[in-house]
Amino acid sequence: MTASVLSSRFISGSWIVTDPLVLLAPAKLNLFLHITGRRNDGYHQLQTIFQLLDYGDTLTFRARADGQLNLSSNLTGVNYSDNLIVRAARALQAAAQASGNSRRLGADIQLDKVLPMGGGIGGGSSDAATTLVALNQLWQLNIDKPSLMSLGLSLGADVPVFINACSAWAEGVGEQLTALDLPPKWFTVVQPDCHVSTATVFSHKDLTRDTRPIKVAAFSQGGTRNDCEPLVRKLYPEVDNALIWLKKFNDNARMTGTGACVFAPFNSEGEARAVLAQAPDNLPGFVAKGVSRSALFEHLPE
Template sequence: MRSYSLIAPAKINLYLEIIGDRPDGYHELSMVLQSIDLGDRVEIRANGIDEFRIHCQHPEVPCDRTNLAYRAAELLKTAYPKAFEQYGGADIFIDKQIPVAAGLAGGSSNAAAVLVGLEMLWDLGLTQPELQDLASQLGSDIPFCITGGTALATGRGNQLEPLPDLEGLYVILAKYRSLGVSTAWAYQTYRQQFGSTYVRESTDLAARQKRVHSGPIVKAIAHRDEMKMVQCLHNDLEKVVLPEYPQVLKLRQTFQQCDVLGTLMSGSGPTVFALTDSREKAEQIRAQVQNTLGNPDLDFWIAKFINTGIQLAPGIH
């Protein structure tokens, strides 16, 4: 049976701004997304039967129809029923390394890997725009997860503009093991508290554009000015997550006191990250935060920025 093994990287948000409401019920966003070399390994193996089966060792990842990877496979089956008839289903093995419900797009990246892997397994010959369109139907972060690197994401997060690679940066990620934040809760709470400041659909385009503040970070990245870029790190969702979770606020403050280039909560949290320019410094910062907080429930990861999305894993396929 044929199979493909892929690496599905996590992402961090260097910038997340909530602009307003959209008629489709989503939020209008302006985000800068960055892939990092912390990733899940996703193997897609033809199984010769007419179903998809998910296998994952992580206790918090569902192996049923609610898994985003399963939904990606079902979407491709619905879009290309003849290919499904010809090739049949697949077993999808997820080796989970990305922390779950952490604001790092783990589920979205797994779904992106399934779209890429099944497309190859079924010899569909889809173009990038066709694949991106399917990804967009499944979830806002999934188009980015396919192509990865550094990108400006607008609309509901699915309209991508590639940005120059940020090279040589390292990220220290920290997350309390027993803490997960629901993305839906974070956005709903933001809407309740700050919805009155939203730019409305009816606002004319020029006025809408004036309310978007991602210009400086995009310019800094375009000029490869990392010092300027780190001064522009911003995440609107910190305004609702940090007051609700004092330990995340404390973590963020502890990173701030270290010799870091910058620090921020990623996505809807609760992962907090800090940036630095070498692995040695990253190790020192991790040790300093660990010693200061002394909490055995706190997990750390060190990763570097990468300029790729879903990739074939090294080895035999």
């Protein structure tokens, strides 16, 4: 999905883009997740491959010249001030003010939410990243991509990969990114009926934290895994049952992130959809194609 044709008009002494900008905030999968250590600040060092998908939430942005931020969505249970979209927009407002921009930058934002919360597929982080990129364009701030990624990191470790808009090899806490062109695959993704707490998983005494680092080339040789998966399967039987079911169709099925979603790769859309069609009623899901670049790429600043 791409933006509509943009136009602008002169408002209160500034040119403001006024036509709506409609963007896809894509999901991601962790094709593997190794935890290689723990930093003094409590954050975990990791290695992973982020696979972006052609499926996600849809956000619509319209610029305002009065400084107000209005968010409407079909998402319930999240306070306005806690929503990552609002936090991202406020962070961008603050960055603009800190750089000497005196305009009253605002926006009307509409969220069509389809990605599950607490699923390990990056829905909130992707929404935040899309907000930063979209408002940087609408407000004509011309903040460069590295600066946007740094701002995104302050909102969450997964935000930078969505701003970068490329599937990637990641290290550090997930912010050290090397873009990858991955073989085309279709993925069946299902959501167990539980909400996995990332904080609970990363603070648990039984979490593996000493996996030996590998090189990028080693991924294609196999032997990778998700270090969070054994613990989550023990703590959340719903995840365990989902993986048992999905592995009947593909033994390479695994959990993404800290869960709860699990996925399996297939060579064709037909294979992936045939599996999803057999999912039990308590395992809703979707089929998506892996992409090396998301549609957000074309809206990134130079």
